[in-house]
Amino acid sequence: MQYRRKSNLLCFILIAGMIISFSQLYGQDKGSFSGGFVANGNIFIRDSLIGAAGIPQYDQELFGSEVWLNLNYRKSGYDLRLRFDAFNNSNLLNPNSSYTDEGIGYWYISKQMEKLGVAVGYIYDQIGSGIIFRSFEQRPQLIDNALIGGKLTYKLGENWDARAFAGRQKFLFGRNPAEIKGVSIEGFVNLADSTSTKAFSLAPGIGFVNRTLTEETIETLVDVIKNYTPQDQIKPVYNTYMLSVFNTLSYGKFNLYTELAYKTPEVFTDPFQTRITILGDEVEGRLVKEAGTVAYGSLAFADKGIGITLEAKRTENFDIRTDPTLTQNFGLINFIPPMNRLNTYRLTSRYSPATQLISEQAIQFDVKYNPSRKLGFNVNFSNITDLDGDLLYREIYTEVSIKKKRDWLLLAGLQLQSYNQEIYEVKPEVPLVNTITPYVDFLYRFTRKKSLRVEAQYMLTEEDFGSWVYGLAELGMAPHWIFEISGMYNIAPSKNSPTDVNGESLKILYPTLGVTYINKSNRFNVRYVKQVEGVVCSGGICRLEPAFSGVRMSVSSTF
């Protein structure tokens, strides 16, 4: 640990020094220097009634924070980046525990030399839509899957690019085991003849990724598998190969994206399989060895005032991690696109389906129609099942927008959902959650600088916590101030709602009060928050988070 801290410090000084000396060495060509700073602070106020208790932050620590500082410098084809991360009693990594550490979270150096590009450090990248490889950062859940290693890019021609990379996946300030190597070629072919006004092109690509497990991981797998009865025993492999072929076909107003991915047989944990122990007991979940496939397609049509998108996806056994014993969002080296609408309102986003990696088939249909500048319609339908056809999630979402010049904007609609809480939240004996949620969002501009936005939503359901009503008022005083007050009220509680000493369900108000101050590129935010337990999704990745009670502060700045 001590060694890592020293090497982190050394690394920080080295790269910061390089950034400074680069900017001084080439005095004439100063390049461009930029950066960003984000800090979050939490004050945890214990509230055992809503379940905000039982973790160190509520019971002992009381305060927590996270800090990220980015420095970037670009000059003469060089790109230098550095990020310092610090976590203090943070609940981002695991909402049920506390995490404290600090150090260099990211550094990156790249140089473009005509057709050849080289990069080393922490690399964020993806192949196709990310189905066989994606390294990315998702701060709200402290996912930072950067690939620590090197990358080469080469321009094969005017419209063709090749790239190769190798490294290990970052985990916090260390590395996950397994070596990851990949190559890809992507291009663009214009098929339209020179006299045509209609676009007609292909953007094909192919990617190949290899993941090699470490000897230590294989030993761990062997330790597990040797306890299995002979019929359940499998032989792990060090190497897994993944291939993805993808293409975007553009023809006039149509766009068709398709991607097919295949993974050679490898060992992963299937929570839906059972095994029999040596004592004859049945245990849910076991390591299996299977090949995997994903087929994904998206057809889009866009014309004046109308946009239609149809998406379909089928996933089978595509859970690829740096270590097959890792679970939840840990160690994933790929990203499979979600197939539901990314909702933003408090109640319409309360039940969000996490992408299923073992067994999922889904379709999504979205239509946007704007007959005039003042009027717009949006209808979205998504249906997700497992490969046996059992319903996981269904949503029908409608929205109407009416706008009166710059004076006001009204958005209103209705959402219908069916949500398989048993699968998504691993809650036993719970039925499908069926909801009906009307909502309205009204923005009124008093002057060019002063505006008021009001939201109202009602979620009707008999399942989970029962029905909710939500209201928000947000006063904007441009360019500096935003004041917010909102409340989520459990108007018709159900069996999962908090209860009093007599076991009676309680009608609880979860209020939020907040103020935001913006000064140029600096943003300061303070909010008092009481938040019910629920699924939190960011960038299509979801997890179940416990209730929160306390004060959240954030500062963000770019320079």
Add this chain to the structure above:
Amino acid sequence: MKFIKYITLVSLFGVSACVEQMVMIPENPTIDTERVVLLEELTGVDCPNCPKGALAAKEIQANFPGQIVVVAIHGEFLAEPLSTSNYDFRFPEAEDLENYLKPWDGKPAAAINRTEVEGSSEFSETNTDLWQGIVEDELAKTHVLNLIADVNYNPDTRTVQVNTAGNPLVNLEGDYNITVMLTENHIIDAQKNVSVIIDDYEHEHVLRMFLTPFDGTFFGSNLGAGELYNNGFSGTLPDEDGTWIAENMEVVVLVHRVDGSHKEVMQAFITDVTE
């Protein structure tokens, strides 16, 4: 044509090294040692995956007979009785012990000899598949302390008297405590199991009470090899209510470090209350 050429190149790269030596799966090992390992299972009746943890512990005990002591801790988290529960296994010291073993990621989890999980600052492992590997590592360590206990149970007064003797085999630096717990087997009561509630689930190794503070009482400092450390503890069982059946109860004794973040168990011992 260019595209096909590139695809061919990529494919050649891909298949160039696809052959590897097959991994062999060995038999379960037998570890010849006097060491007895403590497996503290963090569990709860409201925990949907905890029966899986109980099965994992049971399987490990079967693989290493007489070498594993299991204690099921029903602390605070996911341990509140279900609507069909007849009993409440929680008590303040169990909650204290659950907190003492924090941080942990959730339940089920097992603290195995209270050693830090490799690559983590946590004392417990949530992946039940990995428990046996940790147990094997602990069994493979050098046996450093003999520990035995003699139990006298008076059925009339329901008092339990436990006399312990510890004998270090090597010099052991640091401070050590001794903890004595009582556990109970064969309690039939409700338990969540993934998507159902099993009303007649058989709970095993349920932590019921301590004869010492939850984190133990002083055993010794800088223990000398060959020295004998004797202690005596007593307690009274509550009246039977369908549980607290002396014949189903066991005495668990452990000697463990208490230096700062060092909590590791040197040796565990188990015997019946009515031996």
